[in-house]
Amino acid sequence: SKGLWGKEHRRASRIPSEFSQEERVTMKEALKGAIQIPTVSFRPGEYNRTALSEFGGYIRKVFPTVFKTSFIQHEVVGEYSHLFTVQGSDPSLQPYLLMAHIDVVPASDQGWEVPPFSGLERDGFIYGRGTMDNKNSVMAILQALELLLIRNYIPRRSFFIALGHDEEVSGTDGAKKISALLQARGVQLVFLVDEGSFILDNFFSSLKKPFAMISVSEKGSLNLMLQVNMTPGHSSAPPKETSIGILAAAVSRLEQTPMPNMFGDGLLKMTLQQLANEFPFPINIALNNLWLFGPLLSRILERNYITNALVRTTVALTMFNAGIKMNVIPPVAQAIVNLRIHPSQTVQEVLELVKNIVADDRVQFHVLSASDPLPVSPSDDGALGYQLLRQTLQSVFPEVSIAAPGICIGNTDSQHYTNLTTGIYKFSPLYLQPQDFQSIHGINEKISVQAYETQVKFIFEFIQNADADPKPVPHKHEL
Template identity: 60%
Template structure:
């Protein structure tokens, strides 16, 4: 009797398990194959007609080449190529005469080299918006380039040079579009601003911040801000075979700090049991070995994968459509690659290590510079607390050089700025679904948080995997 009873219980449990498994599979497949296929697509039938003559297309390319040839390098906040920055201002006045002569446009120079344009619209009741870009670039050692970095050389259909992707393409694209529209007699309904900062690569404090201060003094509020950031990725996201347009709805925060250890100096012939270098190296090693917590799902990254779920190949489409179940698995997978690991957590990067003057002298001081890029769900203080708890060594002094929290996540779908941007992307890149994303780099847009709640980061360029590799190399 007892054996029969246990068999009956076992059969019941097996039946319940099978029923549960079938029910779970049904939920997974129903969610996957009933997920809205057009999420991230504009429903309007309105089409934007873009007609450029062959002459105008050549003008656009030549304008970019000319901009690349001006080495507007920012070496640090204190050191910039001011001669080149001044030359760049003269260059855009020459190349875009309509922009600088139109009665619809007011132009002024701020902070010495940054440019602010106001384009007057016909309906003054509408909140204006802002288009941002920056004219400065980071240094470009010639030995790491296939062609001279400031030559603007065109080869095999590509324009080479520092600034082609960051960010003179945006500068020239914005001004050239405005130039063409003015030539056609176009008058915008909504007023808008164009802000061109000259020190974005080293903080934006002398450029973008001056633009913000000017607008605040005039009581200006903005409907939205569009800056550089994410792009149209074609073949870059594994498992998706079509282009995907990602709009940065937030960007990571940053902390740069020095870790310093001071000990008594000595000679290599009589070394102490611990040295300043050894203590600091151990502290830095603990930081590298103990990553910040995985924050997948706390920012817009989960929304991105869900919106793109129908575009993934099987079985990834099932995983992406059911992150309520599979998010722990996906978050662990994303940790394995540096590029996707940066999406799911605050990253830790040792960038400078300084100590020692001679091979037989034990130095008294060792210093390391560490940079953290903060996930949108964390604050500066939270990261500092975790870091201190990881190091757990009072001999390591911590000095914060600069820091700022991640930017708030801007709304999507119902926001005017996001809708306009999504509409435009679909009219230009018709095959690309649109999804929100995290911008892991920092932009001038972070200075505009008091002027609008709607800040978006997108560059209208298509990047294939080979383009990403080319840019990296």
């Protein structure tokens, strides 16, 4: 036991998450500056290098304390990614990792109320590409640390901050290298926190209160190129079938044939059971009796694009290419299909299903990239990362009555860290409404100044919670 001194020492060292007017202005201006640097990723290995190196200089400028603190080591990895090692005062505590990514998807000015890289503030919102995905997190993590350091905070538990520079194009040059570096150093993380889920508001008309979804798994992905080769020729005497027609029919079959509904398999059921009592009658009854109402619910979930993505592997036709001249029967047609694999399936299983649906030997399959879904991270009382997120939610968002474990439907850099921890939690402390979801990778991506300040506050509290003694966990056998 640490005794009374230990307790008092910790109580005294708790720093309230209150920021001065000047600090609040400084932090929002820092975010705006980050949005103005167009750190766009185009393809693996192809990203705006000028912007990425400018970003490296920018964080040094706006977070001087982080960079000059003796117990923080900063390293550039893979040319543009950043790894911070914050050495805590108690080496017996296992370290954790906070993650975010610097790069963004492209954005043209079309459809935006303000140019996407202007970082302009309108009606209390900062607009721009990256305000939700994911410069808000990059800046909020460093900002929270900067503010703690200015208040002379000394962390007890060591932690890392990993900022990838090519997440939007798979993370192989950034996150994957950071992960390999940490592994080479023998690091084992107690947990990590990355982007991937939010406090969901208004996603169900019957659920009036917002709830925090902390993703504990992530879908896999499969990019497939389908190709059909046929003998070219004169379009005045066409054969019965052409490469274009065969390929079009193949991808149409894929679009028309949904992958199996995997609702019955575990994780989503757990999400719904935990949310059950938040719903009004009779939905609460249905959710509390999934053994009976499961099939009906899974049918209802299929009707909405987002919830459909939670129950099955999705198939999206994203590219289609064929033809070289108006009067030439094309020799080759190619299509790209982007699949997101449900956590209870594997790349191999899905590939077999795809081939059976296409059922045409003239169609060749080329796997361009593939990753299996992430294993399910624990969310029980003993899962430190999950419980710290819950605890911090309770104090920073007291109006959010419940947190539930969920599935992340997008892919993130955390897929490269399965070698370092079994506790991968994907959560940003921000409200998300269905219309905000459309803005991620879409138009008019924005964050309210207040929401950004709250994100900083959350991380400021989270770091301190990770340093406090763990809350005692009730042991059933003692009751």
